[in-house]
Amino acid sequence: MARPLLRGDRLQAAREAAGLSRDDLAERLELSSPARVRVWELGLERPRPRFVPRLAAAVGIEPLHLLDVDPDDPPLAALRLAAGLATNEMGAPGVSVMTYVRLEDGRPGTEPTVDAVHAVAGLLGVDEARVQAAIRRSRRDHAPLAPSGG
Missing domain, CATH: 1.10.260 (434 Repressor (Amino-terminal Domain))
Structure with a gap:
């Protein structure tokens, strides 16, 4: 099976629900630019695995909810x-x-x-x-x- 994908739409929705701009999220993750957040949200790139739990924590959701899997039955x-x-x-x-x-x-x-x-x-x-x-x-x-x- 291919590696599960980060759901950019879920990341964007969680970021917005948390009241964070892309700049805010990039700053929390110590990224050099909010452009990285943008490409993740658009699904143009996958974040490195180390960013998945950090992204989830920054927007206040569980990491599995950012992925395209059933969080109750993940691979x-x-x-x-x-x-x-x-x-x-x-x-x-x-x-x-x-x-x-x-x-x-x-x-x-x-x-x-x-x-x-x-x-x-x-x-x-x-x-x-x-x-x-x-x-x-x-x-x-x-x-x-x-x-x-x-």
Whole structure:
């Protein structure tokens, strides 16, 4: 599955609801220019993962609400973005970056180990049940892309 997209319309609506101009938001995020906020709102560019939780905090909403996913059933990639982490930051004792990538991509195969789920949960700052549900969601999202036997 492709990385979830930041919903520029949601960012703009939340920014306006918070009474912030693009200049205000850019200043809060320590950006050199409000032009970056504009391109994010227009969907012309994606922010780096580290900006997702910072944007959400600045406009007073949960990070998952900025993404084009169901916040109640997000795939693993959305949890990672909501935590502000890049894929290459997902290695820890119990899970390699490549193992994490396979989980995020929803690749079928063996179930993740208890240690891997625990490590991912720790990195993302969520409970293990949330990680397991996100892995299942990632697999469901990936399933239509799997080649059919024939």
